[in-house]
Amino acid sequence: MKDKIEVLLVDDEAIVGNRLKPALTKIGCNVEVFEDPKEALKRIDEKEFDIIVTDIMMEDVNGIQLLEHVHRESEWTKVIMITGFATEALAREAMAKGAFDIIAKPFRPSDLREVIAKAAEALGFEKKTVA
Amino acid sequence: MSVNIITISTDRYSKGKEIAEMVAQKLGYECVSREVILSAANEFGVPETKLLQTIMDTPTILNMFSRDRQRYMAYIKAVVADYMLRHEIVYHGLVGHPIVRGVSHVLKTRIIANMEDRIRLEMERENISEEKAGKIITALDEQQKKWGKAVYGIDVTNPIYYDLIINVGHIGADDTEDAVETIISTAGHKKFQPNTYSINCMKNIALSCRVRAVLIDKDPRIEVKSDKGSVYIYTKTLKRKSQKQGLAFKEEIMKIDGVEHVEVYSDRETFLNFAQGQ
Numbered sequence: 001m002k003d004k005i006e007v008l009l010v011d012d013e014a015i016v017g018n019r020l021k022p023a024l025t026k027i028g029c030n031v032e033v034f035e036d037p038k039e040a041l042k043r044i045d046e047k048e049f050d051i052i053v054t055d056i057m058m059e060d061v062n063g064i065q066l067l068e069h070v071h072r073e074s075e076w077t078k079v080i081m082i083t084g085f086a087t088e089a090l091a092r093e094a095m096a097k098g099a100f101d102i103i104a105k106p107f108r109p110s111d112l113r114e115v116i117a118k119a120a121e122a123l124g125f126e127k128k129t130v131a
Numbered sequence: 132m133s134v135n136i137i138t139i140s141t142d143r144y145s146k147g148k149e150i151a152e153m154v155a156q157k158l159g160y161e162c163v164s165r166e167v168i169l170s171a172a173n174e175f176g177v178p179e180t181k182l183l184q185t186i187m188d189t190p191t192i193l194n195m196f197s198r199d200r201q202r203y204m205a206y207i208k209a210v211v212a213d214y215m216l217r218h219e220i221v222y223h224g225l226v227g228h229p230i231v232r233g234v235s236h237v238l239k240t241r242i243i244a245n246m247e248d249r250i251r252l253e254m255e256r257e258n259i260s261e262e263k264a265g266k267i268i269t270a271l272d273e274q275q276k277k278w279g280k281a282v283y284g285i286d287v288t289n290p291i292y293y294d295l296i297i298n299v300g301h302i303g304a305d306d307t308e309d310a311v312e313t314i315i316s317t318a319g320h321k322k323f324q325p326n327t328y329s330i331n332c333m334k335n336i337a338l339s340c341r342v343r344a345v346l347i348d349k350d351p352r353i354e355v356k357s358d359k360g361s362v363y364i365y366t367k368t369l370k371r372k373s374q375k376q377g378l379a380f381k382e383e384i385m386k387i388d389g390v391e392h393v394e395v396y397s398d399r400e401t402f403l404n405f406a407q408g409q
Contacts, residue, residue, distance in 0.1 A: 086328045091235035096322035103327045115327055 245300030358408025
């Protein structure tokens with residue numbers, strides 16, 4: 001098992017990546033941030049990430065499409081959806097399509113860290129890897 | 132926290148209770164119905180019979196918005212929401228599912244039966260004519276609709292409020308097993324898995340119901356929304372009162388477990404625009 005958790009974060013609002021990258025790096029994740037979901041898809045095709053954190057409402061490629069793409073490429077990767085437009089229907093759609101979790105914005109970086117820790121544990125990372 | 136909930140609401144004579152108990156037993160969940168009324172009675176120091184009347188009697192124009200009725204209903208909702216937050220349950224009854232509207236990990240089920248079967252069962256049970264039995268069943272259905280309208284402002288028999296509707300009359304008179312299996316397999320679908328968003332919705336609902344129950348004596352028309360410990364309140368009681376009283380009001384709310392921040396609005400439109408959460 002690797003020492004570091006490979007995380008890809010995609011959100012078309014730069015502030016989200018800027019805020020979350022240091023919070024996740026601090027707990028032992030290697031984080032790659034993308035504002036353009038199409039660029040994120042290219043990177044996903046090149047590399048298998050452990051965890052992908054994606055916004056849902058994005059132009060060109062939305063988070064649900066990204067989730068479907070990831071699961072076509074890899075059964076390993078856990079996908080965490082973040083959205084400012086959470087509804088019962090959207091949560092159900094994301095979970096039905098295999099999302100690991102869905103978090104409504106705004107949230108604290110510690111909220112995401114908790115979910116990342118759960119996803120890492122589900123992947124078999126030791127608890128000390130995410131601390 | 133990962134808590135699964137199934138709510139089952141039923142018509143009279145549709146085997147709902149039996150099905151709810153079987154689902155709970157197979158899943159290892161608790162089957163909850165009137166037990167919560169007893170909990171609410173104990174917790175809020177109200178006679179159980181008064182609470183039972185609140186959920187069973189059809190509200191009349193005179194008592195629909197009576198202070199007692201609203202108070203008792205607020206207590207019941209607070210206990211039901213709290214129970215749903217903390218336990219894996221199959222809730223059988225009418226009170227549960229409208230409270231958790233919008234919570235994605237709750238499977239909201241309704242069991243119905245053919246009218247002719249229900250009338251036949253009423254005839255057998257009460258030894259009465261078909262005409263009389265028909266009138267009784269129709270009156271009971273009407274009572275259920277009126278109750279839902281008065282308490283939640285919705286027609287609780289409307290299919291749009293449910294994820295799954297099963298007509299037991301269509302799957303064989305004795306075949307409750309099919310209904311049980313259908314509910315269990317539906318509840319097991321990924322879309323009903325608890326997630327951070329849905330659990331937060333449940334927590335918000337439970338806190339809002341709790342705050343409303345505590346404040347209902349002060350204002351029976353009080354409206355409450357919560358979002359991760361922030362509580363938003365609409366009440367007219369503070370409109371003409373002093374700032375000092377306003378602060379005392381906020382301090383009282385801050386004492387409630389889980390409340391981190393309070394905002395009080397005396398204008399409903401502002402409340403609706405700014406209040407977050409559930």
